[in-house]
Amino acid sequence: MNQTSPRLLFIGCVFLFVFMYAPLLVVIVFSLTPTEYGVSWEGFTLKWYQAVFDNKNIQAALKVSLMVTIPSVLIATAIGTITAFTLYRSKFIGRALFQGVLYIPLIMPDLVIGISLLLFYTSLNLELGILTILMAHVSFTIPLTTLVIIARMQRIDRNLEDAAMDLGADEWTTMRKVTLPLLKPGILAAALLAFPWSFNDFVITFFVSGVGSSTLPIRVYSMIRLGVSPIINALGTLIVVLPLILVVLGLLLERRRMG
Numbered sequence: 001m002n003q004t005s006p007r008l009l010f011i012g013c014v015f016l017f018v019f020m021y022a023p024l025l026v027v028i029v030f031s032l033t034p035t036e037y038g039v040s041w042e043g044f045t046l047k048w049y050q051a052v053f054d055n056k057n058i059q060a061a062l063k064v065s066l067m068v069t070i071p072s073v074l075i076a077t078a079i080g081t082i083t084a085f086t087l088y089r090s091k092f093i094g095r096a097l098f099q100g101v102l103y104i105p106l107i108m109p110d111l112v113i114g115i116s117l118l119l120f121y122t123s124l125n126l127e128l129g130i131l132t133i134l135m136a137h138v139s140f141t142i143p144l145t146t147l148v149i150i151a152r153m154q155r156i157d158r159n160l161e162d163a164a165m166d167l168g169a170d171e172w173t174t175m176r177k178v179t180l181p182l183l184k185p186g187i188l189a190a191a192l193l194a195f196p197w198s199f200n201d202f203v204i205t206f207f208v209s210g211v212g213s214s215t216l217p218i219r220v221y222s223m224i225r226l227g228v229s230p231i232i233n234a235l236g237t238l239i240v241v242l243p244l245i246l247v248v249l250g251l252l253l254e255r256r257r258m259g
Helices: 002-030 047-054 056-089 094-103 110-123 130-153 156-167 171-199 205-207 214-224 231-259
Strands: none
Touching: 002 231, 047 056, 047 231, 056 094, 056 130, 056 171, 056 214, 094 130, 110 130, 130 171, 130 205, 130 214, 156 171, 205 214, 214 231
């Protein structure tokens, strides 16, 4: 590889990041302009962020999103942990088939999943609302958490568990004192991936939500039908920036703990 190759790779990476994040930068910039329609720069203001926090509809939608996302992440992570452990450690007839079927929702179009769940709930005469959204989010989040956790399990040294049992620990103690601590990074990673996976879902939630159970993405969709306003830009900026700040703080705390 000649000396120009690293330079070309660097230039390519710069263009890639600009292509990926330029739309987000545009949203952030126009969330700070005082113009009502947010299509031109006419100065600097934070009033649209204040409008976001004062908007009752946005507050209600955020409450619904958190009421759905937090339980669905906890349930899906717990079930994903059990499922991953069973698939990796147990041998039973049809294991390969079960594992293949489990991952189908990850590649199936959201439109198909949404329509299927809507028909399923209708056949059971279930009233569409927060409960149906929660069940839907758990169903399409379990494959993701299982995939992440089983990938972590494949890197666990079984000799550590055997050593614990040789020293007198029973299976439950070995699971609690050795296996679960080793799985902790994978479990946390699965939960962190499942949270935005559930929180940002629109298509499936659109089909299984009822009156008074609009999540934040659905509320944003209803707002942009009348045009993109700086309130939408400010809300999008908060959705992008706040998780990023949490990730950075988490990394800083982890470095401080390791140091």
